[in-house]
Amino acid sequence: MIFSEKMMQLLGMGIVESLYMTLVSAAVAYILGLPLGLILVATDKDGIKPMPRFNSILGIMVNILRSIPFLILAIFISPLTKAIAGKSYGSTAMIVPLVVSAFPYIARLVESSIKEVDRGVIEAAQSMGASTKQIIMKVLLPEAVPSLLVGATIATTTILGYSAMAGFIGGGGLGAICINYGYSRYEDDVMTVTVILLVIVMQLLQEIGMRIANKSNKR
Secondary structure, eight states: OTTSHHHHHHHHHHHHHHHHHHHHHHHHHHHHHHHHHHHHHHTSTTSSSOOHHHHHHHHHHHHHHHHSOHHHHHHHTHHHHHHHHSSSSSHHHHHHHHHHHHHHHHHHHHHHHHTTSOHHHHHHHHHTTOOHHHHIIIIIHHHHHHHHHHHHHHHHHHHHHHHHHGGGGTOOHHHHHIIIIIITTOOHHHHHHHHHHHHHHHHHHHHHHHHHHHHHOOO
């Protein structure tokens, strides 16, 4: 069964769908999470634009979203998913809950990366009269690029794991194959192969991301 032409085609499509869900979701989640992380850093009590009360409220909202398990979140926002994607199942539809689940996590990763920037560099920019925007764009982001790329790699592999779980609620990709064939039909060979493929894809994404991060580190 596992080596039949139909199953090989199914597994190939599963890899494509998993990468599609993962990479698109990661890109959109980073578009949302990056500015959110920057706002968390800038408005911190020790930030360049301190707004402690606003920062506290925003941090609580981020933490609430982060605390909801992916499957529960995906089911809870299924009306939103249907409104955006036209349906609540399939690879494209699963991008919505994947993004909602991932962008708060990415915001915290960005916040952590930005806070690693040497405080002296920031103070030097402030002493030269740099604006908040200039400090963010010309100091914080360039200095934090290697750490941000490491965080992006971690986030992407995490989203791949979420995409596999999405198979339980009608998502596509390798996770759906593992559940629909391996688990539901008791085809252990299919389950084993899909797990191995997921591990290989995750390791490749991790390796590519870390190499890019290492090359960007000029220190």
